Amino acid sequence: MFPHTAPDPRIGRRLDDPVVETPAFLVSDAKLEANLTAAKERAKALGVTLRPHLKTHKSIEIARRQMMSPEGPATVSTLLEAEYFAANGVTDLIYAVGIAPQKLGRVERIRASGCDLKILLDNVDAARHVSAYTAARSIEIPVLVEIDVDGHRSGITPESDLLLEVVKSLTGGARFVGLLTHAGASYDKEGAANARGAARRERDGIVLAADRLRAEGIEVPIVSVGSTPTVFAAEDETGVTEIRCGVYAMFDLFMTNLGVCTLDRIAGSVLTTVIGHQKEKGQVIVDAGWMAMSRDRGTARQHEDFGYGLVCDLAGRPVRGLDVRMTGANQEHGILQAVAGEALKPEDFPVGRRLRILPNHACPTAAPYEKLLLVEDETLTVKAALDHVRGW
Amino acid sequence: MFPHTAPDPRIGRRLDDPVVETPAFLVSDAKLEANLTAAKERAKALGVTLRPHLKTHKSIEIARRQMMSPEGPATVSTLLEAEYFAANGVTDLIYAVGIAPQKLGRVERIRASGCDLKILLDNVDAARHVSAYTAARSIEIPVLVEIDVDGHRSGITPESDLLLEVVKSLTGGARFVGLLTHAGASYDKEGAANARGAARRERDGIVLAADRLRAEGIEVPIVSVGSTPTVFAAEDETGVTEIRCGVYAMFDLFMTNLGVCTLDRIAGSVLTTVIGHQKEKGQVIVDAGWMAMSRDRGTARQHEDFGYGLVCDLAGRPVRGLDVRMTGANQEHGILQAVAGEALKPEDFPVGRRLRILPNHACPTAAPYEKLLLVEDETLTVKAALDHVRGW
Known part of the structure; x- marks a missing residue:
């Protein structure tokens, strides 16, 4: 699976050598390294775990430089990414897109290969599907519940009654392991003040949700937040256990315009x-x-x-x-x-x-x-x- | 090269079967067939050769249903497409993007594999590069010159002095085989009248250019025009030898809005x-x-x-x-x-x-x-x- 073939003929060639055909996607080694280091330093300063999102490049070689260890943790956006990174030794992954019931077989196979792949959901229906599947197969699948802190896309608002309902719908081998949110609205406005505000809302929202669950006696081991703008703007992540960011590895003109x-x-x-x-x-x-x-x-x-x-x-x-x-x-x-x-x-x-x-x-x-x-x-x-x- | 592996497990499954994972790209067999037939009938009615553009799907199985014969003719947008279709028996191809000098080695290899791959250019510099390359390697590469009929992108205007200059710059094994144009402006406005006008301008422009070359004693065997809107709107292609179109195989919402x-x-x-x-x-x-x-x-x-x-x-x-x-x-x-x-x-x-x-x-x-x-x-x-x- 995913075998490496003969050495690429382009290695060692200059960018103006005809052997390096165009178009080609280039990654500056020094800039990549500086960006990866910056996120590690952010995590250290904030006292949280860094769980980088690998969807930007989908490359194991970049992932190994980006993660805190060769085994992870990391985040993926597709199950193909999960399979590929699992096959390359990454054992701690979150698939950060709400689960479709039809994907549970593939999730089971990835987990059986030795990777602790965790899934995400934000509704009772999905929770019931995962509960029924794990019960029928006598397996365990760790589940994160998605929190919506800014009306960006998916997730449950921290104050909602639905939050408890969804978590309590997880039965069988569907094991609740924590909460996850993504401050997608941090992409909508330019400037550092906006990013700082988005980071505060991201933290305050998910911490409120975690506190509500803990008040009910539910353990919340993972409290996961992140987006490239908020990770680089956050001033305080008290109550959060890990930060996620992806595009920072390469950055781009959109991030430049945002001021990130x-x-x-x-x-x-x-x-x-x-x-x-x-x-x-x-x-x-x-x-x-x-x-x-x-x-x-x-x-x-x-x-x-x-x-x-x-x-x-x-x-x-x-x-x-x-x-x-x-x-x-x-x-x-x-x-x-x-x-x-x-x-x-x-x-x-x-x-x-x-x-x-x-x-x-x-x-x-x-x-x-x-x-x-x-x-x-x-x-x-x-x-x-x-x-x-x-x-x- | 491009080997086929074990039968795909999705074959024979219904679209709601979990084995057919999502997202997946679907092609309706009956609609595809109707679209492919429509273009063949257009070519027949207009009395020209159909040289479909394969860039929309890049699939040999669709190409074989789309082309007039398993050997072609056809059009491609990248040299990877050219290699793939050549390896699958297509022997008459035009690479319809202006040639970069650094790509001539790859063109030579594809031609040596038995495919009559033709290239495109619209300037004296590129003509000189191809002339020098073919002379140095003692090989022949057939060249089309691109005509600009609507200011869309690249090409030489039919009336321009540059046209003769470029054609006359082709020496060595750089063999001039004809003219090619693409009425890209047919995408800019909705409605049948616009498409008919674009088709007329496409034909009138390229025929004028061909006539100017013939008046100088230069043979112009290929006179190639096309875009999906103009192919389906053209009323008369007198003087044109072949039509090209690509997106018609599948169509899409953009083409629906255009009225095509x-x-x-x-x-x-x-x-x-x-x-x-x-x-x-x-x-x-x-x-x-x-x-x-x-x-x-x-x-x-x-x-x-x-x-x-x-x-x-x-x-x-x-x-x-x-x-x-x-x-x-x-x-x-x-x-x-x-x-x-x-x-x-x-x-x-x-x-x-x-x-x-x-x-x-x-x-x-x-x-x-x-x-x-x-x-x-x-x-x-x-x-x-x-x-x-x-x-x-």
Whole structure:
């Protein structure tokens, strides 16, 4: 399962070597390391466990550098990720999407392989399905209940009567192990004050929910919170046992606009090659379109709309501040243009020139590539071709 | 290369069988067949060759039903597609994205494997790169020159002096074999009149360019046009030798909004499972988010904004006309809501219920799935798990 094959021919090659074909997804080794270290330091300062979300890259090699131990803990967004990380020795995982009853067989198989995979739910129906399944199979599945602290998506509000009802519906081998919340609303507004407020609401909400359960004599071993903005803004996580964050490993333009990171901390980029020009329009055409960058236009509703990405040179430095962006994209074509300054000249971007484009959102951008190329920043060479999983 | 493994366990299972896990990408067999037939009939009626674009599904099994022969002709958007289809016996391909010089080695290898792969370019620099490469390697590479009929993206305008310059820059083994254009502007406006106009401009532009070259004594064997809207709207393709179209195989909500197809011709959908509710908001939460649907929000600028997709029952019929849509999405969560009618009730969408979501855009939606599941429409069972390629 997930075998490694012959050494990748790109390893040791420079980013302008034809063997490194484009488009390719690059991860700056030094920036990645700095980002991973920053989250570990946050967890230490806050006195909580770090349970990174691995959905951004889905790569065991990055996960091993990111987790507190080779066995975890960590968070996943699909059962394929759970299988892959379990097969690679990770034994403490939360699948942080509400469980569908039909997935319990696959959960059982992953747990039987030796991984303590925990599941999530927020309703009585799902709790009954898990209870019935575990009773029928005489097995145990640890369950977290999802709390909604900001009306973002799913979960139960901390004050709700439903909370006790759902927890009490867990019978058979459906073992309640704690609460989980995600302050998704921290993505909606820019600025540090918003992130700090979201972090406070995330903590206050889940701690209230945990206290209500404990008042009923129910143990709540895991109290799990997190999102990249709140983890980096949180001032106090008293009552919380662990923090989760994912996109921070690579960061992206969306996070830069939010104010969570600076541009020079973005570790993920797409390597592309110039294939033509529309001289009259001041456009440069490259071989990375929306399949390579993703259709994510998240920055469109922020203070800087980066189009499909910010254009950088081979070393990863913006070619002209924030001025040159991928303003349009088709499936395999990208259109680069200056948004304010002088029109781009073909002689500055000759056919065959390579560029790096910073993405709006690291998670969808990294997803379609067969491998993620880890780049040695000083030499601009490929250090490793990282395995990861795609699909479900 | 691209080996087939053991039979897929999903074959023969109904769409509500837990073995068919969600999210999954479904292709209705009957609708696919009707769409493929319609394009063949268009080509016949217009008296031209059909060279379908395989980028929508990237699957040899669909391609074989779609092409005029098992050997082609066909169009691809990446060299990985070219390799995959060549390895599966397709011998007449156009790679319809302007060539990057660094890709010529891979083109050479694909051609050496027995596939007549043709490349595309629109500038003197690229022409010189191909000329130098073929001369140095003593090989031949057939080249098409791209024409711009509507300012959509890349290409040379038919009247431009550059046209002759580029064609005359092709020396060595860089053999000029014709012209190609894509009326991308046909996607910008709704209605049949717009598509008919775009088809006329596509033909008039490329025929003018071909005539200008012939007046110089240059042969132009291939005159290639196409986009799904123009292929289905064209009234006369005199002077054109072949038509290209891709998304028509599956169609999607964007094409429905354009007026190119009706809703019941959309062959691709995403199978998903209900995992929860937000009762107060009338929301149903499912296990297909933007990773499963894609981030494509193309219908946002059309007369019906379908959010991330239109919600259908297991048989593929809209559950309540155009009213119930995926109005929000996170990476692996989708939020379903009524946009005008009565709020959704949890009892109508119980946890575990399966639904099918029609996508905005078939190409990005199908891309991340390991297999595409072909569905027998009468029995709602999986007929085949189709191989396809992902990435580059």
